[in-house]
Amino acid sequence: MLKRASDAGLLDVQLHNIRDYAAGKHQVTDDYPYGGGGGMVMKPEPVFAAVEAVLGIGAQSADYQSPVTNHPIPIVLLTPQGRVFNQRVAYELAQHERVALICGRYEGFDERIREHLATDEISIGDFVLTGGELAALVVVDAVIRLKPGALGDPEGASDDSHASGLLEYPHYTRPPEFRGWGVPEVLLSGDHAKVDRWRREQALRRTWLRRPDMLAAVELSQTDRKLLDTLRHVVDK
Ligand code: SAH
Numbered sequence: 001m002l003k004r005a006s007d008a009g010l011l012d013v014q015l016h017n018i019r020d021y022a023a024g025k026h027q028v029t030d031d032y033p034y035g036g037g038g039g040m041v042m043k044p045e046p047v048f049a050a051v052e053a054v055l056g057i058g059a060q061s062a063d064y065q066s067p068v069t070n071h072p073i074p075i076v077l078l079t080p081q082g083r084v085f086n087q088r089v090a091y092e093l094a095q096h097e098r099v100a101l102i103c104g105r106y107e108g109f110d111e112r113i114r115e116h117l118a119t120d121e122i123s124i125g126d127f128v129l130t131g132g133e134l135a136a137l138v139v140v141d142a143v144i145r146l147k148p149g150a151l152g153d154p155e156g157a158s159d160d161s162h163a164s165g166l167l168e169y170p171h172y173t174r175p176p177e178f179r180g181w182g183v184p185e186v187l188l189s190g191d192h193a194k195v196d197r198w199r200r201e202q203a204l205r206r207t208w209l210r211r212p213d214m215l216a217a218v219e220l221s222q223t224d225r226k227l228l229d230t231l232r233h234v235v236d237k
Contacts, residue, residue, distance in 0.1 A: 002141060005150045010113060013140060016054050022046035030106050039107035047113050047154030051100060066116035075100045075119045078132035078139070079108060085139060087162035089122065094146040101139060103132025163230065165218035167211060169202035201227055 005011040019027045023045065030040035052058035057067050067075065074096055083089065093099055102109075102118065114121065124135045129133075144150050146157055161168040172183040186198045204227055207214050220228070 001150065002144060005144050008149060010150050011144050013141075014054070016050055018046050018050045020040075022237060023052060033107065037217070041107050042109045043103055044112045044117075047102065047109065048117055050104065051117060055098075055100060056144050061228050063143070064141055069121075071119065073098045073100055075102065075117060076117035076139070077102050077104070077109065077114055078124075078135040079104060079121050079122045080123045080126070080128050081125040081223040085122050085142070087160070089143040090139070094141045095128070099143070101132070103138040105131045118180065125159045151171075159211045162214075164203070165214060166203040166207045169199035169206070191206070200224070204228060 002011060002013075006013070022029050022043075027046075029043055031043050033039065033041045048058075052067070055067070055071070055073055058064055059070055074093065076093075076099060078101060102113070105141050118152050122135070122139065124138045129135060151157060157163055159168055172187055174181050176188065184198065186194050189195070200223075204224055207218075208228060208231055215228070
């Protein structure tokens, strides 16, 4: 899908090696942590230099210090300490024409990068990777499929799990019977209103069973509430 989006001109990913912006013969990008302890820390100079060169910002005025306060392109630090990535954050990023993603390595970044260069910090989950590249790919993939035209079906992303605040209803395709397992009758009925109702019920049921935490944040109709009450009732018994 990313290749297709890129061929269609919807996506342009430019990779930049921070090392290319590091000074000196050895182009060092990391150094020992002040205060001791294990691991290496990414130095501020090459990361600032890379982002400023790539985005064409900085150094224009004598009093320029950092892009944080006055730059319109989100400069996102990928870090396990960031706000946890989800569909809402993906929508947010999809509103932007350009996004800069900074991938760390080693023990992470010199704190001044977080304070004075990044405008946002994103974690893709409560686990620690060896580098930010896979996290960046996850973000790019989730964001690009929200761009109009990136998915074959323009409605494709609106029913997705998490898009509506609910997990998505189950899908079936042909054949109507596989190893003796059928397809819910309603899906073969051709009755669109009935199908819609069934899908809503299934989405609610799944979310309630698997991710009850999500229900608290979702807008529910009276019919939805009734259904959930019935589910609770059935399970209580
Ligand atoms: N010592 C750091 C972790 C460094 S992991 C800490 O405890 O916060 C090395 C790099 O991998 C990070 O700089 C970041 O860019 C990336 N990374 C690791 N886990 C990540 C996650 N859950 N989400 C996004 N990026 C992550």
